[in-house]
Amino acid sequence: MAEEPRWLTPQEQRAWRGFVRLQERLGGRIGRLLQSESNVSPADFAVLVHLTDAPDGRRRPQDLARALEWEKSRMSHHVARMAGRGMVVREECPEDGRGAFVVITDAGRAAIEAAAPRHVAAVRELFIDHVTPAELRVLAEISERVLARMDEDRT
Template identity: 80%
Template sequence: MEESVRWLTPEEQHAWRGFVRLHERLGGRLARLLQSESQLSAADFAVLVHLTDVPEGRQRHQDLARALEWEKSRMSHHIARMAGRGLVVREECPEDGRGAFVVITEGGRAAIEAAAPLHVAAVRSLFLDHVTPAELRTLAQVSERVITQLDAEPS
């Protein structure tokens, strides 16, 4: 039996499209600033941020792909490019011959340490300086609720 589509109301459509435009424009602007100022792509930055947030700066390849919501092939190709630039290395997993770890290098740490202040300044000037503390709390609550729901569903 065919389910009926729950079309968006004008208010829902306005909010959704505004959110999508915000995400696209903010992401694009941040990516261009990062690339021009630090020679790191947004994808490089995301990988390095995740690796600096985990113990020993190493994470299983598949777990990193899952955390970034990337497909296996995208992760493999991107990690290969980053390894070629000395930002990360790939280490085989002794317990699992098919698995591997992605490990941040000293060069990767230096790159993220140089890029982070630029990124923070851009986040402030492009976004945080334009929202109130109450709006920021609401955004955090909404984001956490939606992420919790997404994490509970199979991907």
């Protein structure tokens, strides 16, 4: 016999639904701003952020896919579209003939440098300016704890 689901309490449901709605609306609003003002999609921005966070601007496709929680095929198709627009290139890995890297180009760096100021302004305007420093600390702690648990489940 299947175990009975642990249904959410009204308080848990309120918190969960509020979190999901907040995430959806923030993502949608910021995504539309990026697309309309910088011609960078939210997916482009996410890839470019991960590449600019790497010291040499390069990451293996499977590492990018894992970081973004994307399927391998989605990563492959999106990188191909970004390469077609000159934002990234694929480079073969000299140590591993089968492997490759996704590498940010000068055009990719220019795109994220143009989009980042508007992105951070939107993040501040829509979110940061409406919470206290104490609330931000709690949110960071919650996020880090849940993400750590999800990372444990991945291995």
